[in-house]
Amino acid sequence: MSFAIWAALAFLLAGLGYWLLVLTEGVYLGPRVVRLLYDWGAKSYDEIKEFDVGKDAWHLAIPLERRLKDWKCPPILDVATGTGRMLLALLRRPGFEGWLVGLDASLPMLRVAREKVQGYGGRASLLWKDASRLPFADGSFAAVTCIEALEFMPDQSLALQEMARVLAPGGVLLLSNRVGRDTFFLPGRTFGREELKSLLASLSLGDVQVKRWQECYDLVWAQKRGSPGGKPPQNLSEVLLCPRCGSSLARRSEAMGCLNCDHLYPFVDGVLSLEV
Ligand SMILES: C[S@@+](CC[C@H](N)C(=O)[O-])C[C@H]1O[C@@H](n2cnc3c(N)ncnc32)[C@H](O)[C@@H]1O
Ligand SMILES: [Zn+2]
Incomplete structure (x- = not known):
């Protein structure tokens, strides 16, 4: 040659x-x-x-807080939380009283998140777990967020289905979806606006609002149909389920243990490892 x-x-x-x-x-x-x-x-x-905490407050935390104003101590799940950008944006809000769960597939990313959230009195728990199956009871959270990450999920429809499942009736979903020139490089990994709206509708998510954000994303807000019923869960133990068998977990010194199959899930550097 x-x-x-x-x-x-x-x-x-x-x-x-x-x-x-x-x-x-x-x-x-x-x-x-x-x-x-x-x-x-x-x-x-x-x-x-180069995150700008002011911009994250303006575009993410404040609008979410407004949408959750009728919830008392709302539980919020941030899927693919990474280094905890969304958690920090909420924790820094002076009037925010909710509690948070950040879940991610990368332990080193969660270790960085842990450094940021540990000064906030245990209001944010970090879970090491792939987001394809979420280890929570149906209707656990007042809000579920997933920022700059949907495109990485192995099965995006399944990931969205799981987010909708763990959202309580009347709860808020906040997603980012890649748009613009990035879609050219990511065939099959992004959604058209109408396609995403109809997928969300099929998951009982309505009142969809879309806003362009950070040049190459849409921020997508949606609300789960129905009205919030009763008091929202007060802590992680109320909603967390064993990824192996789906039963409840209870604290056992430096781990969480399944009440049914006895599997132990250890804390690693303050992050609960649910990788099985
Ligand atoms: C671009 S980062 C976004 C992190 C954070 N949401 C933010 O806005 O900075 C993408 C994150 O998705 C996580 N991720 C990718 N695939 C995942 C999966 N299947 N389950 C859970 N997390 C995943 C990565 O580990 C990474 O932390
Ligand atoms: Zn179990």
């Missing part, structure tokens, strides 16, 4: 590698690769993203 052909092949391979590992963060190589890349990048994630 001539030098020109070798050079063209090398160029193509480098382009493919760049697309698979950098532009699309491993999403076409499977959930293990996505997780590995976030494990490796956890320490530099916040520096790369």
Whole structure:
């Protein structure tokens, strides 16, 4: 083969590698690769993203607080919480009285989140778990959020189905969906606006509001049909279920133990490990 052909092949391979590992963060190589890349990048994630806490308050925390004004101490789940950006935005709000759960597939990302939330008196719990199956009872949360992460879920419809399941009637869903030029690089991983609306409608989620955010995302707000019934759960133990058998879990010194199958889920650096 001539030098020109070798050079063209090398160029193509480098382009493919760049697309698979950098532009699309491993999403076409499977959930293990996505997780590995976030494990490796956890320490530099916040520096790369340059989060603006003021903007996060304005676009995420304040509108969510407003939508939850009728809930007393609302429980909120942040799916794929990463380094805890959404948790921190809510915890920093002076009037916010809810309690929070941040779930993510990457332990190193959660370790960074832990450093940020530990000064807030145990109001945020961190769970190490893939989001494909959420380890919570139906209707557990007043709000479920998933920011900059839906595109990484191995089965996005299933992930949305799970988020809708754990949301209480009248509860609020907040999602981001990649739009604009990014959709060109992510075929099959993003939703058209109408497609997403009809998928949400099929999951009993209505009153959908969409707003462009951060150049390449839509922020999507939706509400689960029905009215909130009674007092919302007061802590994680009330809603957490064993990922193996679906029974309740109880605290056992440095772990949570299943009341049915006896499996123990340890705390690792303050993060509850539900990986099974
Ligand atoms: C771009 S980061 C977003 C983190 C955070 N929500 C934010 O806005 O900064 C994507 C996150 O999704 C997590 N993730 C990817 N696939 C996941 C899955 N299947 N289950 C749970 N978390 C996942 C990654 O570990 C990473 O922390
Ligand atoms: Zn069990």
